[in-house]
Amino acid sequence: MAANPSLRNALAWLGRLLLGGTFVVAAGFKILDPPAFVADIGHYRLLPYPLAVTLGVYLPWLELLCGTAVLIRRLEHGALLILAGLCGIFTVAVASAWARDLNITCGCFGHATTASLAIALERSLTLGLIAVSLLSRAQPAHDSFSLVR
Numbered sequence: 001m002a003a004n005p006s007l008r009n010a011l012a013w014l015g016r017l018l019l020g021g022t023f024v025v026a027a028g029f030k031i032l033d034p035p036a037f038v039a040d041i042g043h044y045r046l047l048p049y050p051l052a053v054t055l056g057v058y059l060p061w062l063e064l065l066c067g068t069a070v071l072i073r074r075l076e077h078g079a080l081l082i083l084a085g086l087c088g089i090f091t092v093a094v095a096s097a098w099a100r101d102l103n104i105t106c107g108c109f110g111h112a113t114t115a116s117l118a119i120a121l122e123r124s125l126t127l128g129l130i131a132v133s134l135l136s137r138a139q140p141a142h143d144s145f146s147l148v149r
Contacts, residue, residue, distance in 0.1 A: 012137060015130045016070050022127060023067030023083060029110035030060035040107025044097050062086075070134070080135040087128030094121045 030037040038056030041047065047055070062082065069079035097104060098117045105113065106120030115123070 012134060015134050016073070019083065019127055019130045019134065020067040020070035022123075023063045024071065026109050027060040027064035027067060030056075030107075031064065033110050034060075036111050037107060040105070040110075043102065043104040043107070044093050045100075045102070046093060046096065077135070077138040080131050080138055084128055084131035084135060087124050087131060091121060091124045091128060094124060 034056050037060065038053050041052040041056055042049065063086070066079040066082050066086075069075050070083065094106060094117050098121065102117075104117070106115050106117060108115065108120055108123070
């Protein structure tokens with residue numbers, strides 16, 4: 001039996017708000033302090049320093065752009081693809097750090113949070129699932145500013 005369309009729309013709106021809002025806020029903290037974010041990336045011990053610096057400078061802007069695109073539903077299909085991919089990559093990075101028993105915080109919101117890797121893993125999986133769920137509803141090259149379809 002199909003779910004009530006208004007309930008589906010409300011859940012999609014809530015998902016957009018949660019996903020887009022989380023990435024916009026997280027990006028803002030990282031944009032304000034790039035050196036701290038570069039250090040957070042380095043704590044994972046997965047990337048060479050030059051790549052960590054490049055990610056530390058540019059990744060928050062990509063997160064801000066994609067989060068905003070999801071919120072205003074402009075080019076949302078591409079933004080959702082990117083955010084789902086970022087969540088997948090981050091999930092692997094966090095799982096790797098956790099498996100190696102690294103005593104680090106996630107760095108998701110800069111130094112505004114001291115979330116454990118377990119919480120970061122749960123959050124990343126949840127946001128990734130929201131992105132994939134919204135992606136199943138999004139249309140490629142959709143160019144609308146409406147929060148609800």
